[in-house]
Amino acid sequence: MKQYVVYTCFVLALFWACRKSGGDARPATPTPYQVELPANFPAPVYDFAQNPTTVEGVALGRRLFYDPRLSRDSSISCGFCHQQFAAFAHFDHSLSHGIDNRNGIRSVPSLFNLIWQKDFMWDGGVNHLDVQPLTPITDESEMGEDLQRLIDRLNADKKYRSLFDGAFGPGEINSQKLFRALSQFMVTMNSFNSKYDSVFNKKAQFTADEAGGYAIFQAKCAACHKEPLFTDGSFRNNGLPWNEFLNDAGRMRITNSSDDLLKFRVPSLRNIIKSPPYMHDGRFYDIFKVFEHYSKGIEQTPTIDPIVKNGIPLSTEEQRQLYLFLTTLTDHTFINNKALSEILIDN
Amino acid sequence: MKPCNLLFTCLVFCIACKKDIIPKKEGNFRLNFDHKIGTAALKLGATVYKNPSAEDFTISTFKYYISNVYLVKMDNSVQALPASYHLVDESKTDSKSILLLAPQGEYRAIGFKLGVDSTRNVSGAQTDALDPVLGMFWSWNSGYIMVKMEGASPLSAAANHMLTFHIGGFKGQYNAVQDIRIQTPISITVGPDREPAVTFAVDANAMFGQPNPVSFATSATIHAPGEAAWKISENYKNMFRITNVTDL
Numbered sequence: 001m002k003q004y005v006v007y008t009c010f011v012l013a014l015f016w017a018c019r020k021s022g023g024d025a026r027p028a029t030p031t032p033y034q035v036e037l038p039a040n041f042p043a044p045v046y047d048f049a050q051n052p053t054t055v056e057g058v059a060l061g062r063r064l065f066y067d068p069r070l071s072r073d074s075s076i077s078c079g080f081c082h083q084q085f086a087a088f089a090h091f092d093h094s095l096s097h098g099i100d101n102r103n104g105i106r107s108v109p110s111l112f113n114l115i116w117q118k119d120f121m122w123d124g125g126v127n128h129l130d131v132q133p134l135t136p137i138t139d140e141s142e143m144g145e146d147l148q149r150l151i152d153r154l155n156a157d158k159k160y161r162s163l164f165d166g167a168f169g170p171g172e173i174n175s176q177k178l179f180r181a182l183s184q185f186m187v188t189m190n191s192f193n194s195k196y197d198s199v200f201n202k203k204a205q206f207t208a209d210e211a212g213g214y215a216i217f218q219a220k221c222a223a224c225h226k227e228p229l230f231t232d233g234s235f236r237n238n239g240l241p242w243n244e245f246l247n248d249a250g251r252m253r254i255t256n257s258s259d260d261l262l263k264f265r266v267p268s269l270r271n272i273i274k275s276p277p278y279m280h281d282g283r284f285y286d287i288f289k290v291f292e293h294y295s296k297g298i299e300q301t302p303t304i305d306p307i308v309k310n311g312i313p314l315s316t317e318e319q320r321q322l323y324l325f326l327t328t329l330t331d332h333t334f335i336n337n338k339a340l341s342e343i344l345i346d347n
Numbered sequence: 348m349k350p351c352n353l354l355f356t357c358l359v360f361c362i363a364c365k366k367d368i369i370p371k372k373e374g375n376f377r378l379n380f381d382h383k384i385g386t387a388a389l390k391l392g393a394t395v396y397k398n399p400s401a402e403d404f405t406i407s408t409f410k411y412y413i414s415n416v417y418l419v420k421m422d423n424s425v426q427a428l429p430a431s432y433h434l435v436d437e438s439k440t441d442s443k444s445i446l447l448l449a450p451q452g453e454y455r456a457i458g459f460k461l462g463v464d465s466t467r468n469v470s471g472a473q474t475d476a477l478d479p480v481l482g483m484f485w486s487w488n489s490g491y492i493m494v495k496m497e498g499a500s501p502l503s504a505a506a507n508h509m510l511t512f513h514i515g516g517f518k519g520q521y522n523a524v525q526d527i528r529i530q531t532p533i534s535i536t537v538g539p540d541r542e543p544a545v546t547f548a549v550d551a552n553a554m555f556g557q558p559n560p561v562s563f564a565t566s567a568t569i570h571a572p573g574e575a576a577w578k579i580s581e582n583y584k585n586m587f588r589i590t591n592v593t594d595l
Binding site for chain 1: 468469470471472473474478479480484486487488489490521571572573574
């Protein structure tokens, strides 16, 4: 019997000796993180297989998202313009703000349900979530940093070295790891727990006014703001009068096609009441101004979308009910989710 | 099972775990790139050259992507190689010589893409030669710059008389990725203990020549995909000539 014990020990020792040696301490493999997805949404566009989410990766992405040292003068983090209480849009700012008091030419889009989005920015110029942060990080009017300088700074930072090692295994930090970490945090920013969703899942009921608003929405808005994401992901000219100061051609800048002049992304209406101002240039601070625009403010241009061409008349009563319906798209669990909230970085 | 049998079994397993020694079926070959203006060596900095329209200019940057290299066998069938991406940069000597691995055999032609194939333009964060830190990726309109040439010309109307040719675009009719396939003057043989090398003369002036001649007076800045970029790509298709083959 004793012999068996000895032999068993010997065999175990053999296995022990055969293990991979990786320096003095083997880094622990990161813990997988399961992103929760709602049953009634389409399959995500984002390919999780390319960048599997891990607890360590998400935590690192969150830290990066809230770290102002990603900007040239360490003044602006992603979270500076993407505020959780405004569904990660920039509350009360019509145009994006950057370093040195610069202004961008468009409003800050809200951030959620990004894994269902196939392109990014108001004009759809960015084709993958992983490379999206490259734009704000390097844009002169936003964070104004040089990518190589940022990578060098991260590599020189002991804390970041250890966090990146923990999330991606040991080695130099490169831009791919930076972008993948940011994506891992962003893919957890999903919003599908509004009152509307509870009603959809038969766990709550609309009030009479909300139900009335929903009927109006379905008749007059849902063609572009398609459920359940409340956008169809398309680019359209919704008849906004030309803003001569911004001179923004919209999607045409990306496609070089005059068919795309003045076309912009159809934004999601989820959390819309929490994320004013509205439109690509933040021109409307009040949702009722948006209703008014669709009722009687449509400017006719060659690329005007046929759906809005003749206006979308909304009576005062309809506007009131529509507003009440839109409030049911506010996802309080999302905007108060502690896992997404700002962290103070002091090391 | 007796304990000593158990031990023996374990040892057998340990032996079985050893890596098999596979006879090598591959060999190396090398591609070298010599940058020229016409027949003169291209030098970055103050050297003044003339473009095909006889306009003076200097060059500060010249770099481009070589990817998806393949070889053509003697029977004209194509031997694909594992996809690889190389940024050839005049300012980095090492980048101008690429070592590749190919199945052993005799080949009559070499092909590659000048640029980065569409897949890699839409697959998110890339690394190594495709890392955006290298300044060859457009952030506002996702996609790689296939060929980048910068410099100056007294005829340029841009600030400081700069020349900026960032040529890219991977979509639709203005796809600036060009397929290059060139027959080698003598065949090259990939085999054990050999390293055949093919040297290309790369005439940067071809960018401004035929079929779409460029005058710096009217065109000094391109930094977006589109028709103008594509027209340059139709020119740079003609940039490569094989000047030397060592089949050793």
